[in-house]
Amino acid sequence: MKLKSFIIIYFVILSFNSYPFSCEKNEKLYFVKQSQREIPLINSVDIVIIGGTTSAVSAAVAASRQGASVFLIAPKPYLGEDMCGTLRLRIDKSRTLNTDLEKQIFQDSFQTTPMQVKATLAKALIKANVDFIFSSFVTDIIWDNNNIPSGIVIANRAGRQAVKAKVIIDATDRAWVCRMAGAKFYNWNGEAVEFQRNIIIPGENDSTPDYITHKLEVPMSDFHYSSFANAEIVAREKTYREDQLRASESLFHIPPDPIICKKNADYWENDSEIDIKHFQVEGHENLFVLSGSADIPRAVADSLLKPAAMIEIASIIGEMAAKYAKQKKTIVNKLYFKTHLNSNDTILQGDINDLQGDVREVLKGLRPISNIQQTIRCPAMYVPVLGNYDVVVVGGGTAGAPAAIAAGRSGMKVLVVEYLEGLGGIGTLGMIGKPYYGQRVGFAAEVPFPKDNIEPKMEWYRSEIKKAGGDIWLGVLGVGVYIDSNIVKGVAICTPEGRGVITADVVIDATSNADIAIAAGAGYMYADIEKGDIAVQGTGLSSRPLEGNYYNSDYLLVDEADMVDIWNTLVSVQIAKASENVYDIVPIIQNRERRRVVGDYILTYVDQMAERTFPDAIVFSGSDYDSHGYPSSFYFALLPHDEISRKKNHPAPGGTCFTPYRCLLPKNLDGILVVGLGISMDRDASALIRMQHDIANQGYAAGIAAMLAITNKVALRNINIRELQKILIEKGNIPDSVLNMEDSFPLSKEVIALAVESYGEATNPESASKPLAIIMSHKEVALPLIKIAHENAVGRSKLLYAQVLGIFGHKEGVPTLLSYLKNFTEWDEKIYQGSMADYAHLPTPMDQIILALGYSGDKSCLPILLQWTDKLDTTITLSHHRSVALALERISDSSAAKHLADVLQKRGMQGYAMTQLKDVFTVFYNDCKGINTFQDSFNKNRTNALREIVLARALYRCGDYKGLGKSILENYRKDMRGILARHANQILNNGVLVK
Numbered sequence: 002m003k004l005k006s007f008i009i010i011y012f013v014i015l016s017f018n019s020y021p022f023s024c025e026k027n028e029k030l031y032f033v034k035q036s037q038r039e040i041p042l043i044n045s046v047d048i049v050i051i052g053g054t055t056s057a058v059s060a061a062v063a064a065s066r067q068g069a070s071v072f073l074i075a076p077k078p079y080l081g082e083d084m085c086g087t088l089r090l091r092i093d094k095s096r097t098l099n100t101d102l103e104k105q106i107f108q109d110s111f112q113t114t115p116m117q118v119k120a121t122l123a124k125a126l127i128k129a130n131v132d133f134i135f136s137s138f139v140t141d142i143i144w145d146n147n148n149i150p151s152g153i154v155i156a157n158r159a160g161r162q163a164v165k166a167k168v169i170i171d172a173t174d175r176a177w178v179c180r181m182a183g184a185k186f187y188n189w190n191g192e193a194v195e196f197q198r199n200i201i202i203p204g205e206n207d208s209t210p211d212y213i214t215h216k217l218e219v220p221m222s223d224f225h226y227s228s229f230a231n232a233e234i235v236a237r238e239k240t241y242r243e244d245q246l247r248a249s250e251s252l253f254h255i256p257p258d259p260i261i262c263k264k265n266a267d268y269w270e271n272d273s274e275i276d277i278k279h280f281q282v283e284g285h286e287n288l289f290v291l292s293g294s295a296d297i298p299r300a301v302a303d304s305l306l307k308p309a310a311m312i313e314i315a316s317i318i319g320e321m322a323a324k325y326a327k328q329k330k331t332i333v334n335k336l337y338f339k340t341h342l343n344s345n346d347t348i349l350q351g352d353i354n355d356l357q358g359d360v361r362e363v364l365k366g367l368r369p370i371s372n373i374q375q376t377i378r379c380p381a382m383y384v385p386v387l388g389n390y391d392v393v394v395v396g397g398g399t400a401g402a403p404a405a406i407a408a409g410r411s412g413m414k415v416l417v418v419e420y421l422e423g424l425g426g427i428g429t430l431g432m433i434g435k436p437y438y439g440q441r442v443g444f445a446a447e448v449p450f451p452k453d454n455i456e457p458k459m460e461w462y463r464s465e466i467k468k469a470g471g472d473i474w475l476g477v478l479g480v481g482v483y484i485d486s487n488i489v490k491g492v493a494i495c496t497p498e499g500r501g502v503i504t505a506d507v508v509i510d511a512t513s514n515a516d517i518a519i520a521a522g523a524g525y526m527y528a529d530i531e532k533g534d535i536a537v538q539g540t541g542l543s544s545r546p547l548e549g550n551y552y553n554s555d556y557l558l559v560d561e562a563d564m565v566d567i568w569n570t571l572v573s574v575q576i577a578k579a580s581e582n583v584y585d586i587v588p589i590i591q592n593r594e595r596r597r598v599v600g601d602y603i604l605t606y607v608d609q610m611a612e613r614t615f616p617d618a619i620v621f622s623g624s625d626y627d628s629h630g631y632p633s634s635f636y637f638a639l640l641p642h643d644e645i646s647r648k649k650n651h652p653a654p655g656g657t658c659f660t661p662y663r664c665l666l667p668k669n670l671d672g673i674l675v676v677g678l679g680i681s682m683d684r685d686a687s688a689l690i691r692m693q694h695d696i697a698n699q700g701y702a703a704g705i706a707a708m709l710a711i712t713n714k715v716a717l718r719n720i721n722i723r724e725l726q727k728i729l730i731e732k733g734n735i736p737d738s739v740l741n742m743e744d745s746f747p748l749s750k751e752v753i754a755l756a757v758e759s760y761g762e763a764t765n766p767e768s769a770s771k772p773l774a775i776i777m778s779h780k781e782v783a784l785p786l787i788k789i790a791h792e793n794a795v796g797r798s799k800l801l802y803a804q805v806l807g808i809f810g811h812k813e814g815v816p817t818l819l820s821y822l823k824n825f826t827e828w829d830e831k832i833y834q835g836s837m838a839d840y841a842h843l844p845t846p847m848d849q850i851i852l853a854l855g856y857s858g859d860k861s862c863l864p865i866l867l868q869w870t871d872k873l874d875t876t877i878t879l880s881h882h883r884s885v886a887l888a889l890e891r892i893s894d895s896s897a898a899k900h901l902a903d904v905l906q907k908r909g910m911q912g913y914a915m916t917q918l919k920d921v922f923t924v925f926y927n928d929c930k931g932i933n934t935f936q937d938s939f940n941k942n943r944t945n946a947l948r949e950i951v952l953a954r955a956l957y958r959c960g961d962y963k964g965l966g967k968s969i970l971e972n973y974r975k976d977m978r979g980i981l982a983r984h985a986n987q988i989l990n991n992g993v994l995v996k
Contacts, residue, residue, distance in 0.1 A: 031386055032383035032384065032385060033358060033502050034358065034359055034360070035384050037379065037381045038379050039376035040163040040377045041364055043366055043373065044165070045166075046165070046166050047166065047167050048168045049073075049153060049168070050071065050073045050074065051169070051171050052076070053073065055106070055122065056315035057075075058073070058080055058102070058122045059100070059311075060318050060322065061073045061126060061133075062319065063317070064320065064322055065323075068323065071129075072132045072133070072164055074139070075136070077135065079575065083174070084118050085585075086249065087250075088199035088200075088201065088212065089307075091212065102125060115585040116575065116584060119579070120579030133568075137156065137564070138155060139499070140154045141499075142181055142338075143377060144336065145337070146337065149286075149287065150287060150288055152164050152166050154379075156478060156480040158516060159366065159367050159562055160481075160520070161363075161480065167325075168289070171291065174293065174294070174497075175224070175294055176290045176292055176294035182285065184260050184282045184284075184288070186258050186260050186294075194219055194257060195218055195254060196216070196219055196253065197253040198253075199215070200240060200249070201213075201245065210547055217235075225498060229252070234475075237460070237463060241456075245454075245456050246547040251422070255293055255299055255303050255306065256292075259302070260290050262282055262290060262295060262296035263278035263282070266296050266297050271301070275317055277321050279296050280318055287325060293305065293306045338380060358483055358484055358490055360384055360484075360493050360502065362481030363481070368565050369983060370982055386503070387501035388416065388503050388504075390416045391413040391414040391415065391505065391708075392505060393503050393509070394416070394417045394509045394511050394704075395517050396426070396510070397424040397425070397473070397511070398419075398511060399696045399700070400513065400677035400699055401511025401700060402700070403448070404676060404703045405471050406465050406466055406471075407444070407704025407705050408471075408705070409470050411704070413707065416473075416503060416505075418477040418478075419475050422475060423475070424459055424473070426513070427591060428450075432543050432545060432550060432551060432591075433693070434450065438655075439624065439693055440622060442621075443733035443734030444732055449461050452550065453549065476496065477496050479494055480493050481493035481517075484521055484522075487522075490504055490505070491503055491505050492508050507672060507673070507710060509703050510598075510674065510679065512679065513679050514678070514679055515595070515597065515598040518679070521670055523668065523669075523675075525599060526598075526603075526683075526684070528984075530987050537594055537630055537980050538628055538630040538841075539558065539630055539838040539840075539943070540559045541556055541557055542554065544586055545585040545588075546583065546584050552587070555629050555837040556943070557943070559590050559980075566977060566979035593629050593678075593691065594687060595678045597680065598668075600663060600665065601668055602615075603664070603683060604682040604683065605682070606685035606689070607778045610636070611748075612656075613778075614742045615663075616742055617663055619706075619722075619729060619735065621658075621659055621734070622658060622660065622698075623656060624689050626654060626655045627655075628685070628687075628835060631843070631879070632653070634683065634685050634777075636773060636777055637844060638852045640765075641764055646767075646832075656770075662702075664680045665680055665681075665699075666717060671716050676703045677700070678696075698735075701732070702725070750782055753779050756771070756772040756776055757776060757786045757787060759772040760773055760776060788806065791803055803853065804818065804853040805853075806853075807857040811857060815861070819865065821850055822850045822854070828872070828877055831845060831879075831880055842879060843880070847884075848883075851885060852887060858892060860894055862892070867889075867900045869881075869885060870897070873885060873904045874904070874908075874910070875909040879948050885955075893958065898956055898959045901952055904952060905965060905966075910952075911949055911969065913946040914975070915978060950969070950984060953965075953969035954984075956969075974986050
């Protein structure tokens with residue numbers, strides 16, 4: 002960029018005090034273009050409050066009591082970050098608690114717990130009818146034509162959304178939103194800033210744990226978020242100790258540069274009634290500061306920032322804000338953006354106008370199925386570049402942290418952005434602190450698994466990335482990409498200070514939900530919904546006591562791209578667990594399955610079972626089939642069982658397998674790799690690749706691949722795969738045999754014929770595993786052989802071949818199938834696929850026959866199928882309902898509709914949609930692993946909902962009966978559980994199959 006152009010732009014930035022970031026010297030770019038777009042409007046309220054602090058909640062409750070409509074936006078996955086995030090949970094014994102909220106938080110004690118704070122604040126907002134959302138940051142201020150702030154735009158994992166408001170209350174610690182709006186602030190003298198960081202260590206002789214406060218003087222180059230992110234890492238390095246049980250996720254400080262308000266600190270009067278002008282931003286009647294950044298003496302700020310001490314003042318500010326909102330005219334419809342420089346500003350000339358590309362993001366609303374009609378137009382503008390790196394890793398979890406370490410050790414300039422308080426993801430903050438299967442080789446052998454606490458592992462990741470020269474920004478969300486045509490050139494991120502772009506040669510999407518790749522336009526798969534079915538592994542949200550590192554759970558269904566689902570999950574569990582006296586809960590949902598990108602190759606479970614090899618193999622992984630949900634592939638409906646397999650915890654076959662590099666490459670995109678659970682694979686394949694050791698080695702491979710692309714100046718698709726493999730072999734990640742690997746498919750006709758013969762002799766999943774996988778992956782060659790084998794076979798072998806023919810859509814085996822089905826007089830016993838998920842069942846021998854009959858398409862099977870349909874009720878296991886539903890909707894005959902409707906109208910078969918928060922509350926005792934009655938009380942809600950929606954779908958697809966199927970699906974379209982809402986929406990949008 003020419004110096005003259007840079008100087009002009011720099012002064013334009015200064016003239017816009019709202020501009021949130023400064024640019025580093027010698028960066029490649031200073032701004033990137035963002036085209037015009039429509040931001041979905043999700044709310045229009047009297048007052049919007051940004052921040053989830055105790056004072057924010059107090060103000061929200063007070064305003065609501067005055068009749069104002071209020072929407073609160075919390076940046077964390079909980080409320081009370083001023084106490085919970087800093088671990089400032091004690092008050093002086095001489096302090097008098099004046100408000101009900103304070104008393105509820107501390108409950109006749111001088112010390113509380115994070116769980117008590119979070120639950121108390123959530124209950125207070127719910128009781129006051131205040132809407133609120135978690136894990137969201139403000140990106141823009143919206144203005145009316147009188148230059149009055151009239152709303153905000155927020156960003157979260159669902160994308161960006163707009164909120165109109167008459168009054169804005171900024172309860173963030175540094176008044177980030179006020180600064181974004183152009184508020185003036187007092188000068189900082191440039192001195193080092195004192196930060197406080199709390200850690201908890203064991204008490205002497207197993208007594209109550211001790212809280213230690215560290216005070217650190219940290220030099221700051223400026224007060225932008227990147228500097229605070231660096232201070233956070235410095236503080237962790239200086240304060241870490243091996244015996245710590247927990248440490249604060251964020252630093253505490255008294256802002257030395259408060260906002261200039263209508264009345265300045267010199268006029269503060271301690272003994273008189275509070276003058277809210279000290280909290281009202283100068284020049285903006287409807288913009289309030291509710292934090293230590295208010296215009297009050299620094300000593301007073303220190304006092305008010307003590308735990309929950311600002312609650313009383315906040316209540317007054319909330320009341321005054323409500324009164325102001327009542328006086329203000331109705332929110333105007335014509336609103337403007339001016340947070341960032343508009344692209345048509347004539348002052349911007351030179352190199353900046355030659356930049357190519359655009360910022361791409363998701364703009365759907367809070368839910369993936371949102372159908373929002375009202376939007377606010379955001380004009381074309383420029384978005385600031387916050388930094389330039391070789392590699393940016395979005396997500397510092399099980400795959401992301403290893404990717405950053407690998408790239409950093411290879412000489413790359415690396416940045417990791419992570420939303421949570423530390424690195425390691427599910428393996429640390431998710432409290433799954435011990436591995437289950439996986440290959441502990443190569444890089445994975447380096448990763449520690451401390452026995453008693455997660456803190457050492459988080460510190461190991463932090464220190465290894467820093468040793469490798471990498472930067473770490475915690476508390477940051479990836480919310481989009483900077484993309485030129487189909488080449489990703491950076492990632493759009495959001496911090497408490499606002500939104501910007503990090504440019505990079507390679508972006509590694511380690512969100513494990515393919516968030517960044519999907520924002521770039523990648524296709525994705527999720528829970529088989531794209532196939533018109535629903536199948537997903539169960540999730541959990543476990544306790545987080547001060548000691549221990551392993552608290553696994555499975556009692557939920559959560560879509561992490563659905564902010565409503567995330568909200569209802571977090572709120573319900575936080576409130577329920579507070580009653581158990583739990584110290585805290587994990588900040589990350591323990592999902593075993595998320596969205597999966599469509600890549601250059603989609604890895605399948607059949608590939609794995611057939612032991613397929615690939616020329617671009619980069620990970621060698623292994624496990625048993627540990628799936629916390631019923632499977633999708635009909636492979637599982639063709640597995641024979643014996644008495645041993647029917648009683649095993651994980652009867653479906655497992656083993657080892659290779660992952661090809663192509664699974665990390667989103668189709669039609671370059672410049673980006675996807676790692677973790679978001680790679681390109683069928684959902685059944687995830688069970689064998691998702692073990693922590695293997696995911697670590699997968700992330701490491703991605704980091705090396707990024708280095709090779711950058712070093713050799715080639716696209717990620719064009720790297721020398723053998724060079725990558727040699728580096729991974731040297732590290733010990735993969736065996737040296739991969740250097741001679743080719744694609745083992747297609748197999749010869751002789752091998753396929755042998756597989757057909759072997760399958761007919763199989764008696765259990767183990768013996769059928771590989772032959773069946775070969776048959777299913779070579780259908781065209783195997784089918785004629787299967788037909789011949791069926792004709793010549795007798796007994797059990799004939800049944801096996803008949804089932805394959807039926808599943809393949811052929812009718813030759815129907816007589817055999819019917820003859821076996823007629824031998825059953827009652828439903829057979831379920832086959833558990835794992836002990837944790839209540840609905841994780843494999844198809845039983847009866848289910849296998851029913852599915853084969855249905856998929857044969859032979860309508861002569863209908864009478865007997867409908868006989869069994871009529872026998873379904875609440876006592877029958879889910880796998881039987883599912884097999885009947887799939888079979889009937891495959892045949893698609895309207896005569897089935899009445900039978901399905903009759904089943905759904907039996908007692909206990911309907912009414913499991915959760916459309917309100919009260920529907921979600923239940924008992925979570927011991928993460929649903931306590932007394933059976935507690936576990937059953939919740940798990941049945943999950944299983945029953947799956948049963949109801951699957952039957953309703955089949956009814957709807959068979960032509961429906963008196964609108965019952967549609968009515969049930971419409972109800973599930975409003976379900977707070979995102980996966981069920983997605984599925985219902987997809988079925989209703991696709992229409993009825995049979996008229």
